[in-house]
Amino acid sequence: MQQMYLPPLTKVNKYLIGILVVSFVLGAVFAKAFDISLVAILGLDVASLKSGLIYKMVTYPLVSTGLFNVVFTGLLFWFLGSDLEARWGSRRYIHYLLIATFVNAFAYSLFAIFMGGASLNYPFHGMAFLSSAMCVSYAVIYPDRIFQFFMIIPVKAKYFCLILAGMNVYQGFFSPGGAQAFGNIASMIFGAAFVFGMRGLGFYLRDQVGNLKKKQGKVKKKRKGHLRLVDDEEKPNPDEPRYWQ
Structure with missing residues (x-):
């Protein structure tokens, strides 16, 4: 019987889970105590972008609602994100997260404009x-x-x-939050493209290093080919003067 693999929780993912939990708690407190919706303030929607609130393309991940969603996302950060960070390193992993954030923001905005209606004012978060x-x-x-x-x-x-992709496709076509589901699909496409892109870059760099080593080997062989033995007759006579007057 196969056992589920549990990786150690890495540094960046600790912060991600912390932000996830804190944003959920703050959202609930602000909504209950002050009747303030952080989703409306920080969430991403096309109407706000048209009004010049570009900051929402960065702040929308900082709002979390729904206990099940928070728990499920946090577990995926631990189980999946920790392995990815350990494999890529924290710096590349952070770049991955930032690029995914902007890819999803652009994709969601485009699908919301295309679908129109309530999608234009529905805040993605x-x-x-x-x-x-x-x-x-x-x-x-x-x-x-x-x-x-x-x-x-x-x-x-x-x-x-595949199951996750199928669920997003279904939600995209048959749920009110279709633009959000298609944004998730765009993020999934990015996830595959990032890995394949890094593999392609790795193969390219290995080929370039191999070609460089071959060129260096040929240069060394050419240099060796120009070497020749010098007979004693060709050597300068130490008794002869070095300068002629």
Whole structure:
């Protein structure tokens, strides 16, 4: 019987989970105590972008609502994000998260404009798009790792990724938050493209290093080919004067 793999929680993902939990608590407190919606203030919507509130393209992940969504996303950060950070390093992993944030923001905005209606004013928020990107990146790197679907059913990473994509496609076509679901799909595409892009870059760099080594080897051979033995007759006579007057 295969056991679920539990990686150690890495530094960046500790911060992500901390932000996730704090944003959820603050959102609940502000809504209950002050009747202030952080989703309306920080969430991403097309109407706000048209009004010049560009900052929302960065702040929308900082708002989390729904206890199940927070728990599920936090677990994915731990199980998937920790392995990705350990494999890539913290710096590249942070770049990955930032690029995914902007990719999702642009994709969501475009789909919201295309779909029109309520999508233009519906604020996108939360970090679920990051977990979607991570799922695909992880499945490309570790396709046969075992996930516990709903914490019960063991599923290989590649199949879990397909299930998640299918759920987003369904929500995109048959739910009011269709633009959000299609934004998640764009994040999943980015997750695959990032891994394949790094692989392609790695192959390219290895080829360039190999070609450089071959060129250096040829240069050394040419230099060796120009070497020749010098007979004693060709050597300068120490008794002869060095300068002629």
